[in-house]
Each structure stands twice: as C-alpha cells, then as structure tokens.
Amino acid sequence: MIDSEGFRANVGIILTNAAGQVFWARRVRQNAWQFPQGGIGADETPEEAMYRELGEEVGLAPEDVILCGCTGDWLHYRLPRRLVRRNRQPVCVGQKQLWYMLRVVEEEPPVRLDATDHPEFDTWRWVNYWRPARDVVYFKRRVYARALSELAGMAPRPPGPPPRDVRARCR
Structure with missing residues (x-):
C-alpha cells in the first residue's frame, strides 16, 4: 500500500x-546488509505483517520470539532518485516503517533463510547493537539510527548511548 505522498507502508524488525x-542479514547475491x-x-x-515477514525472511514463528516493543510512529526514508520506478503507478518514493523489537527465546534460534521459494537473505550473524546504523545502505541510515535509539531501552541488555556518528543521524 502506497500512501498519497508516495510512501509504501512497511514494517522493520530488530x-x-x-x-x-x-x-x-545479507541480501541474496549482494554485498548489502539489513x-x-x-x-x-x-x-x-x-x-x-511483522510476524509474516519474520516467518518468510528468517523462518521464525511467533513462539520463537518475545515482542519487546514498537516505535511510536512511522519512520520515513526516501529512495535515491535513480531507484524510484516512475513507470509504476502509484509511484513509490520511499518507505514509511513501523519498527518492532523482538528478542529470541532460545540461545540458538531455529533461523531458516530458505523458508520460502524466494529467500531474501543468504547469510546472517549477530552484531553489535549500533553497527547497523553505520553499515546499512546510506539512504536508510537515519531511519536505522532513529529506530535503534527509540527502542534501545527495550533491548534485553540496554546498549548504552549511541556513538557520536549514530547520534548525529538521529536528529
């Protein structure tokens, strides 16, 4: 669903x-992590939608996780001009996302990246809490920084304040 401003409604999962x-996780056949x-x-x-995406992309079921919280409002990012598909109607200029924080129940969760016929990811790893705000594709960094900052207090182990480079993106 694309709204009147051209943003596609979306959920993000931390x-x-x-x-x-x-x-x-790394996108299939790309050096792009998200x-x-x-x-x-x-x-x-x-x-x-969040639970459906969790199953499709990560292979986890609702009983494999605990819902810790969600952002209070939509966070938006715009696509770079070169990625906007002007030949499709309505035109999507970016995404508006509600972000959810989940904690896995098991120490070694039963992650399956091949839970569907068209996997989105080919590998994954656990990383430092703030790393994604630095390493995601540039046009998503501000949204990642804001989501991580807003939900940090809900993390199983609060990560401490964001590093200076991430803090700057949160504004």
Whole structure:
C-alpha cells in the first residue's frame, strides 16, 4: 500500500538476543546488509505483517520470539532518485516503517533463510547493537539510527548511548 505522498507502508524488525546483539542479514547475491523488513498487506495489521515477514525472511514463528516493543510512529526514508520506478503507478518514493523489537527465546534460534521459494537473505550473524546504523545502505541510515535509539531501552541488555556518528543521524 502506497500512501498519497508516495510512501509504501512497511514494517522493520530488530531481532535481538540475550547478549544484546542484533540480527544482521545479507541480501541474496549482494554485498548489502539489513534488518528484515517488508510491506504491509491491505488485509493485515502492522503486527500481523511483522510476524509474516519474520516467518518468510528468517523462518521464525511467533513462539520463537518475545515482542519487546514498537516505535511510536512511522519512520520515513526516501529512495535515491535513480531507484524510484516512475513507470509504476502509484509511484513509490520511499518507505514509511513501523519498527518492532523482538528478542529470541532460545540461545540458538531455529533461523531458516530458505523458508520460502524466494529467500531474501543468504547469510546472517549477530552484531553489535549500533553497527547497523553505520553499515546499512546510506539512504536508510537515519531511519536505522532513529529506530535503534527509540527502542534501545527495550533491548534485553540496554546498549548504552549511541556513538557520536549514530547520534548525529538521529536528529
């Protein structure tokens, strides 16, 4: 669903472990890392979309995680001009996302990147809480910094304040 301003409704998932690290996944056949995310269907709530995306992209079920919290409002990012598909209607200029923080129940969660016929990721790892705000593709960095900052207090192990380079992006 694309709104009147051209933003596609989407959910983002920050998956944490007991050590306070976050799940970081590489897109298939790309050197691009990101959190799981995906669109919200017309017949779904954002929370339903989040659990569906968790299953499709990571292979985890609702019983494999604990819902810690969600951002209070939509966070927006714009696509670079070269990535906007002007030949599609309505034109999507970016995404508006609600971000969810989840904690895995097991120390070694049953992650499956091949849970669907078209996997989005080919590998994953646990990383330092603030690393994704530095390493995600440049046009998503501000949204990642804001989501991580807003949800930091809900992490199993609060990560401390964001580093200076991440703090600057949160504004």
